[in-house]
Amino acid sequence: MNDLFDRIEKLCKSHSMNITEMCKLCSIPRASLSDFKMGRIKTLSASTLQKISELFSVSVEYLMSGEERFVDEQSLKVALFGGSEDVTDEMWNEVKRYAMYVKERENGNNQAL
Numbered sequence: 001m002n003d004l005f006d007r008i009e010k011l012c013k014s015h016s017m018n019i020t021e022m023c024k025l026c027s028i029p030r031a032s033l034s035d036f037k038m039g040r041i042k043t044l045s046a047s048t049l050q051k052i053s054e055l056f057s058v059s060v061e062y063l064m065s066g067e068e069r070f071v072d073e074q075s076l077k078v079a080l081f082g083g084s085e086d087v088t089d090e091m092w093n094e095v096k097r098y099a100m101y102v103k104e105r106e107n108g109n110n111q112a113l
Contacts, residue, residue: 002036002039003066004044004063004064005033005036005037007062007063007066008052011056011058015056019033022052025055026048026052026055027051028048028051028052032045032048046060049064073092077092080095
């Protein structure tokens with residue numbers, strides 16, 4: 001069994017679509033999923049996995065392992081600021097805006113922020 005393909009197929013079903021529709025939405029070749037399912041290729045590209053994960057709002061880690069690690073806001077504040085007591089809403093919103101800026105910049109959107 002191919003666990004990764006099974007997870008992708010399950011995500012498609014849970015979103016009322018089939019693999020072909022998912023491929024069209026992600027702009028990935030349907031043949032690559034067929035080749036992967038049949039074992040003609042051993043893995044999917046990082047780009048393909050990223051597109052699929054973004055479509056279904058899951059992490060690439062979840063696609064690969066079936067496990068999702070959730071990090072709560074409190075833990076992020078501790079990791080970024082060494083604690084959460086002194087982190088104002090304004091500070092936290094600035095961190096989120098910067099994260100969105102970086103994401104948009106990496107996706108080629110020069111109009112970020």
